Structures are given as structure tokens and as C-alpha cells.
Amino acid sequence: MNRARLFLPVTVFGILAVVLLLGFTLRDPKLLPSALLGKPFPAFDLPVLTGAPGERASRSSLLGEIRLVNVWATWCPTCLAEHGELMRIRRETGLSIVGINYKDVSSQARAWLKEYGDPYDFNVVDGSGDLGVDLGVYGAPETFLVDAVGVIRYKHVGDVNRSVWDDEFAPRIAALDDSGGNAE
Secondary structure (H helix, E strand, C coil), rough: CHHHHHHHHHHHHHHHHHHHHHHHHHHHCCCCCCCCCCCECCEEEEECCCCCCEEEHHHHHCCCEEEEEEEECCCCCCHHHHHHHHHHHHHHHHCCEEEECCCCCHHHHHHHHHHCCCCCCCEEECCCCCCCCCCCCCHHCCCEEEECCCCEEEEEECCHHHHHHHHHHHHHHHHHHHHHCCCC
């Protein structure tokens, strides 16, 4: 019986090592599939962060052009890291970017945009996180590519940096442009 006890730690260690090894061999931990790909952007009716008092936006506000929809917050350090790239994209491409200010304090979000710049056409305030739940958001930042008729064509979890822009978003946007803004 004492000999069996000696092998217990070795056995537990072996099982743990196998589990960790399998976990490290996953292709891309940022690759989180979205059930919404190819489906309409969820309906919403939310206040606008920097608009006139009482101004609201809805799903219909997204229609008519290809857009990036970026989920961000002031409490998110990665959002700050990606902000310069969003500013560059807006400046160099003119692409419409819409923000979803996610579970944040609106006054802090307005101050943040004033300090770092505002690449967004508009921002909606998702203080409760309900729109985030409808979108299957795991956290901030997450960015969706939405076509001109409001269908989600791509979802990226994590920051949008130059490499992600060049490799993931730009080719998809070019394909949408070639099809008139709608891949269907």
C-alpha cells in the first residue's frame, strides 16, 4: 500500500502534464467562433455617448455602408493599445467605425475620447452589457466587420493592430467592396 502512495504524485503530475501539453497545442486561443457570422447584427436601441442629450442609435444606424463595430472600454488596457491603429485606419481609409462603449462610465469614456482622439462615427453606451451578450462578447476589445445591409461578416477577439488589419480585415473589406458592400 505504501508503494502505491509513492506513485500517486507521479501519476497526478503525468496527467497534469498531458492536459497542459494538449492545451498549449491549440491553434489560436483568440479564435473564438461566433454564431452570428453571416447573420444580421442584433437589434438594439441605446443612447449615444457623445451625441445630443437624448440621442439614440439602433441597428438601422449601421445600415448603408461597410463598418467596423468596435467593443471598447476605458478599463481595458488593450483597448488603449489598439486605439492608435483605429485612428490610423479611420484617417487613412475613411472606413466607418462605430463604437460600443461596454460596461463603462460614460463620463470617463467621453474624457478618454477627448484625450486620445475619436475614430468613431458614433458610440453607443452599453452600460448593462446587454448588447455585448447579444453579440457573444467575451470581453473588450472585440471588433466586428458588418456589411452594408447589417450582416456580421467577421469577428476579431483582441486588439486590432497593423498585422490584424492587413491580414484579416483589409482583404475582407476589399471583397465586400468588390461585391457592392454585401457578400451575399
